[in-house]
Each structure stands twice: as structure tokens, then as C-alpha cells.
Amino acid sequence: MSYYQMNEKLAIDYVKGLGFFSETARLVAREVGDGNLNLVFIIRDEEAQRSLVLKQALPYVRVVGEGWPLSVERTIFEANALEIHNKLVADYAPKLIHRNDQLALIAMEDLSHLQLMRYGMIEMKKHANFPQHISTFLANTLFYTSDLYMDPEEKKKLAAKFVNTQLCKISEDLIFTDPYYDAERNNINPELRPYLEEVFWKKDYLWLEASKLKYKFMTEGQSLLHGDLHTGSIFAGEDETKVFDSEFAFFGPAAFDVGKIIGNFLINYVSWWGKDVDINQIKDYREYLLNSIVDIYNLFHKKFIDNWERDAQDISVKVEGYQQQYIRRLFVDAIGFCGAVMIRRTHGLAHNIDVDGIEDLKKRSKTQIRVLELGEKLIMNREAFKNIEEVVAFVKDNL
Template sequence: MYRPLDVDTVIDYVRSHPRAKDHLDTTGELEAVEVGDGNLNLVFKVFDRSSNRSLLIKQALPYVRVAGPSWPMPAERAGFEARALDVEHRCAPGLVPEPYWFDEQLMLNAMENLVDHRVIRFPMMEAKRYRDLGVTIGDFLARTLYATSDFALDAAEKRSMMRGFFNVELCRITEDLVFTEPYLRDAPRNRWNPRIDADVADFQADEELKAEAAKLKYRFMTSAEALIHGDLHTGSIMANDHDIRVIDPEFAFFGPMGFDVGAFIGNLFLSGASHEIHSPDPDARRSYRRYLLDEAIATWTTFEAGFRQRLTDVSSPSWSSVGFQEAFIASVLRDTAGFAGAKMLRRIVGFAHVADLDSIEDLDDRARAERIAIRIGRTLVRQHGKVGSFDDVVAIAAAQLEVRDG
């Protein structure tokens, strides 16, 4: 029977689970803390003090945690996370937490506890630099997206995998919150800083922007290219100084590859916009923004190179055509640009915001940073169909972030 765990019952659960003893001493003294800071789930870290080992238990609640039981959300999403984490772990070992087990009754996943890793969004607000961040995420993207695409899988394998990822409820959240509501004047869940009322009214009246956003929504809904993470922002990445992991794939489904690449890059740009305030010193600001753009470039470059490298091994002669491969990469790039922009805009106007911006208490200051993000996001969405190289994406961001080469 499903029941939400707490810091006491999670210990009983771990003690009694036959697979827990592979990861800690279940007969010893166990201690649990609840650390969930996301929107949806309970997250427990369970420590075994005697052997200094631990594991993590992530349990889905049957409603949206931030909203309460009035916004139900099927706990079955834990199953999507389990299946996606398993695929990611196979394709990109070492880049995700190691999955231990999935409990279908309690809708929880037990996995490796990342002991001293932090969600990177918050340190990045203090200008933290992670070595090889873009290279690591680019590598993760190339590995997972290639391995679950029609280039690597036989049609039967891909269709059979797709059956496990009809993630309707979580896709609906993205469709509504990312692609629909931010562009509507009267969507009740929208919220924004009152100081940017005029900017929001302006962009919600931009018919070209709305048309491009609708094209992106249609691609999100109809383009089953690969198993995508589906929510790859800087709150879904944990790191310490020498290790970077992608977490929380509960939004995973077969969608357009550029959605993952764009989500991450858009969040780098959001961070860059927020440093308008977080880094008052102009040199420090310019330097951190240069770092962020370099990581965006490294992400795309590593993803593209890794994907092209893998494409040299394809078995179907259709995919070896050079002309096809160029067109394919160009299409993922256009999607990347558009989805990056859409993911930026929804964080300012839609229901779910980011701490990078919302942590800026002075509303006028926040508005300054938000306007930078809106300009980047809006240009990316409007121009995404015309982007011909990643330089174009960088130029759009750099123009607003006042970063020039050198």
C-alpha cells in the first residue's frame, strides 16, 4: 500500500529492504534527513553512521508538493524516473546517480547518495565555476540522445522502449507551463514581477513570437527523436569540485533532442542575466558571464562532436549521408536555440520561476536582470528558425550580456 514516508518510517523501510544491505549496514544505527527542495517529491538521505555509508530515497507524492493536495499529480512518475535513470545510467555511467532499486508500491527510487554534491543553480548565483561543466553535460547529451535515437536503436527496440515513456501528465505540465501559458494574458497560474508589466504586455502581444512558440510546442509534442531528460535545467544538476551528475529525469519521454540541449543552455543564460545584480563589480560580472558563454559553447561543441562521432558508426546507410547528417545537426541546433529561449521566458512570466532571479529582493533590480533574460529569450524564440551555427546563439546572448570576445 502506498503511504508517504517520513524520517522514521524511511529507516524501517530501509532496514527491511533486502537490497539495502548492499549499500549500508542495515543492522547498525541509521539516521535519516528529509532534504527535498524541489516542487514534487520527498527526498530522504539515509546514513549508516557506523560504516559511514548512505543511500538516497526519492518518493513521489500523489500531488505537487509546492501546491499541496489540491493539485494532484500521479505518483506513477516515479516509474518514469526509474526507467529513465536506468537508461541514462547504462548510456552515461558516472554522469547520473547509480540507481539501486525502484519500489512500485511506495513509488520510490533508491539510489546513490551524492554526499557532498550541491545543486549547481545556487552556487552559480555566487559565481561558482565548475570545471568541464559544458563538456560534461555535452557528453551526457551526446551519449543519452544518440543511444536512444533511431540511429542507435532498431525500430522495434525504439518502439518497445517508447511504450515505457508515455509520460502524459508530466509532458502536459511542460506543454502548459512552458509553451502555452506564458504567452496568454489571462492564464491564472502566470506570475511575474510587477515592475515588468509593460515588458510582459509587450511580449504577450508579439504575434510572431507566439507563432514561433507554437511551432516549438508542436515539435515538443510530435517529434519523437530520442529519450530526452525533459527537465535539464541547472536545478537538475548536482556537482562538487570534481564530479558532475544529472539528476531527476522524471519528465523523460521521447521528444526532440534540442529540448534538452536548449534547457541547459537557456539556464546558463538565465544565470548570466541574474549576474546583472549578483555580480555588481563589472569585471567580475563580465568574467563570469564569459565563463557561462564558454560553457554554453562547450556544451554544444561537445554534444555536436560526440554525436557526429557516433554517427560514423551507424549501420543504416540512410544515416551515413553527409547531407543528411548536416541537415540533422542543423535541425537540432535550431531546436536548441528555440527551446533555450522558451525555457528562459517561462521562468520569468510563467508559474515556475528560478532562484537565480527570484532571489533578487529589490524588484527594480530584479526587473533589470529579467529584462535582459526576456530580450535573450524572445530573440532566441523568434529567430530560432534562422539560426545557422552556434555562434548565432552565442551572439544573441552576448549582445545582452555585454560579453565581447577577448
């Protein structure tokens, strides 16, 4: 079956063949994709209260259009990663129902009863169980796909299934390169441009550190990463957390997933500078965000080490001192990646609505500068922090 692009009618016809709905079901489809890349249909049988989600890759970047072609093979990576998440962290990912690599589509569990975490955080929603959930997601996916646990031959064979050249290139460019010079693809608030030209783009020392992080991203195939773990790739409810949109999955430095989620919390933290919200409410919410960051990191750390103590296989990693330096490196790199993702979201191609929701462009640029400055300080000082509590204290002192 060769590739054709779905629309609502074709999507209904297609899922009828899956045996998921009853043969007589009257199905309704709605395209809800709000992401940068793909089509997403929710298909419902109202009567039976059953639904699923069909996600299909388009042969180009959706936010840009046909002028930026992109291979649809990225669905294969998303499906491969989702299969692994369904095994390692079944509670925290949508269930994969069906995949069709030729049509570049997956069918998965419908999670529309949950809210996108990013929107929840803009409404100051607190997700009390999130640190518990995401730390398990991180500790299990990052440990059990690494050489700490896997047979080295199996690990290399698995890594060979995740040579995700095109989406890695997007991250290499959009996160680690374009923000550091006046790249055409950047998406720049005109009120921010003078700061970029007169200050930010003159920081060669910062570009150097970003380049070191980029090289690490490109060369350090430690673990299977989600690869795009921001608050727009997570559904969060009272007691539920679901991580989706794993098309950027590849074998990279474990610290990247950890740093990316913390960076997105910090972007939200800073965003309140530009918003007209009651100061006490902001104070309270910020306290919650920083406490969450501490919990996310410390719980991850603990669970990762628990996995290690219980299940590490390779004799070399049991050598005295090895674990300590591994964990230390992971922490330092996570703070570096955290800073890098904060920077890319202010004037790179794709922004966060947390800050872009500030309509007044002058106010927005002031907030963006604070994001940039905090991102820079985290990158530059990353070796100096002893633990996550020190990072959070530093954020408090500086903002």
C-alpha cells in the same frame, strides 16, 4: 504493497529491508526535498559512513498542494530513465540502488557531497569540466536511444515505456503556453506585470513561434530525453557531474535537452544585471559562461557525430546530406527551446533563484525583461544563426 506516504521514521524502517545497511546500523533520516514535486530523504549510518537517498512521489504537486493532484506513476519514468542513464552514462548519473513502483519510490546513491549546480553558479563557481561531462551525457543519451542507432522495433517498444502523459502536459502548459497569456498559474512579479500586459502578451508573432516549438515537443519522438535538464537537476563538483531528477523523461526532440541547459546558463548570465557585484568579476564570470556554452554545444556536436559515424545502423541515415540536415535542425531547434525556457522562468509557475534572488522587485523586473527580450530574440532569429559562436556573439552584442 499499496502506496503509503513516507516520513522519516517510515523511510528508515523501509530501507532496513534493502540489505544496504548492516542489520544493527543506527540510521538517521532527514527530508531535504526542495524541488517542486517529491519527497527526498537522506538516510545515514553515521558510524559506517554509509548513506543513500530515498525519493518518493507524492500524489499531488508539492509546491501547490493537494489541490493539484498528480499521479505517482512518474517515479516509474524516473526509474526507467535512471536505469538507462546508468547503462549509457554511468559516470554522470546517480546509481539506482532500488525501485518500488507500487510505493512510487527509488533509492539511489547519495550525492550530498556535491553542490547543486544552480547554487554554485549563483556563487560564481566555475565548473571547468562540466562541458566535457554534459556533452557526453547529451551525445550518448540522445544518440543511443534514437532510431539512428536502435532497432526500430526495440525503439518503439522502449518509447512505449515512456508515455509520460502527465509530466509532458506540465511542460506543454508551463513552458509553451501559460507564459504567453495571463494564465492563472503564472507567478508574476507585480513590477513586471505592466510590461507583460502592455508589451509581451501583445507579441502574437512570438506566441506563434512558441506554439510551433510546443508542437515539435509534443510530436517529435526522436530520443529519450531527460526532460528537465536545468541547473537544479545537476550536482557539480570539481571533477564530478551528476544529472538526476529524470521524472520528466519521455521520447521527444533531442534539441530540447540541449536548449534547456544552455537556456539556464543564459538566465544566470543575464541575472548579473540586477546584482551588486564587482563589474570586473561579472565580466570574467560572464566570459566563462559564454565559453562554457560554446564548449557544451561544440563538444556535444562532435560526440554526437562520432557516435553516428561509429554506430549508426539505419542505412537511410547514411544517405549523403542526411546527417548535415539532422544536425542543422537540432541546432536551430535547440536555440528555439533555449529561448522558450528562458521566457518561462521569468513569469511562469516555476522560477530560477538566479533572478528571483534579486530582492528589489523593480531591479528584478528590469532583469526579467532582459531575460524575456533575449529569449524572444533567440526564438525569432534561430534560423539565422550558423553556429553557437554566432549565438554567443549575439548575446554579447545585445547584453
